[in-house]
Amino acid sequence: MSFHQVTPERWSVLWRSKNSLDGDRSFIMWENCSPLLFQTRDEARRYIRSHWGYIAKRRDLRREPHGWFMPKPIKVRVILSPLPSPEESMSVAPDTSDEPPLETAKAGATGDPA
Numbered sequence: 031m032s033f034h035q036v037t038p039e040r041w042s043v044l045w046r047s048k049n050s051l052d053g054d055r056s057f058i059m060w061e062n063c064s065p066l067l068f069q070t071r072d073e074a075r076r077y078i079r080s081h082w083g084y085i086a087k088r089r090d091l092r093r094e095p096h097g098w099f100m101p102k103p104i105k106v107r108v109i110l111s112p113l114p115s116p117e118e119s120m121s122v123a124p125d126t127s128d129e130p131p132l133e134t135a136k137a138g139a140t141g142d143p144a
Contacts, residue, residue, distance in 0.1 A: 049097030074103035
């Protein structure tokens with residue numbers, strides 16, 4: 031069976047902070063195990079304002095040690111593609127390492143200094 035890869039574009043929320051402990055950090059925000067996605071930029075901006083609007087008024091959160099910035103709406107491309115079937119994901123790749131298995135290494139060790 032062949033599948034068509036779907037790549038919708040949406041708006042998301044980018045968290046940003048900069049402080050001496052963590053440096054520059056930014057990541058797409060998630061909620062309830064899903065990325066925050068919106069159809070329009072305006073929806074994302076309203077969500078940001080309602081949940082994190084207080085950051086704009088709190089100088090203490092924008093300075094050290096926090097260094098928070100207001101989250102920013104960004105356009106993202108969501109790539110949806112099917113996962114491998116359970117049979118494909120259960121197959122085990124052959125071991126190609128040069129190291130002996132752990133049991134062999136233990137059995138060969140005598141503990142006597144050479």
